[in-house]
Amino acid sequence: MEAQIIDSVKFSLGFGVALFSILNPMGALPVFLGLTKSCPEKEISKISSSCAWAIFFTLLVSLFFGQGVLQFFGISLAAFRVGGGILISTMALGMLSAKNQSTKLNRSEIMDEENRQSIGVVPLAIPLLSGPGTISTAILYSQEISTFSYWAGTILMVCLICLTIKLILSMGRKIASRIGQTGLNVMTRVMGLIIMAVAVETISTGLKQLFPVLGQLNL
Numbered sequence: 001m002e003a004q005i006i007d008s009v010k011f012s013l014g015f016g017v018a019l020f021s022i023l024n025p026m027g028a029l030p031v032f033l034g035l036t037k038s039c040p041e042k043e044i045s046k047i048s049s050s051c052a053w054a055i056f057f058t059l060l061v062s063l064f065f066g067q068g069v070l071q072f073f074g075i076s077l078a079a080f081r082v083g084g085g086i087l088i089s090t091m092a093l094g095m096l097s098a099k100n101q102s103t104k105l106n107r108s109e110i111m112d113e114e115n116r117q118s119i120g121v122v123p124l125a126i127p128l129l130s131g132p133g134t135i136s137t138a139i140l141y142s143q144e145i146s147t148f149s150y151w152a153g154t155i156l157m158v159c160l161i162c163l164t165i166k167l168i169l170s171m172g173r174k175i176a177s178r179i180g181q182t183g184l185n186v187m188t189r190v191m192g193l194i195i196m197a198v199a200v201e202t203i204s205t206g207l208k209q210l211f212p213v214l215g216q217l218n219l
Helices: 002-023 025-035 041-072 077-096 107-111 116-129 132-142 148-170 172-210 212-216
Strands: none
Touching: 002 132, 002 148, 002 172, 025 116, 025 148, 025 172, 041 116, 041 132, 041 148, 041 172, 077 132, 077 172, 132 172, 148 172, 172 212
């Protein structure tokens, strides 16, 4: 029992680190600040809350129903691992070069600031933070959850991550003024390196499942 709890804690921590790196709220700060530059502090708090809640529900849906979606479309886990790993690796490459995440947004989403209440959901939560890479990561990790302790640890980690995102966005102006653009770029590159490692491991596992002979070669 104790060993199972330790394993679930390790799994949850690994999931949390990978997910937080892909969400990369620090890298999203420039876009968030640009969209909320004319908003008062009270409204920024509301927007950050709606963003965190949207991410929370998106992750829960991915964790609980992602496997069903794959089965419905007849997609094998191995194929999804390879495809998801490639997608995640492209995100990592962009982060390693510290590219601005505004590339995930189209011009109308960036320019439309009239409906303030929806900014937290679209485009901040979806697709800026919880985009295809985040959803893919959640689905991939959900395949390895088999016990209550794993589920409990994973959901707890999702709650902690969403709370952290809420705090980071709420304090976005203070954070940006303290660490500057260089600091944001450094943190983005570090997270990009973590994501690249996750992507390589995911692709490797998927290829071994698709082609069992690779596993016999001890690659």
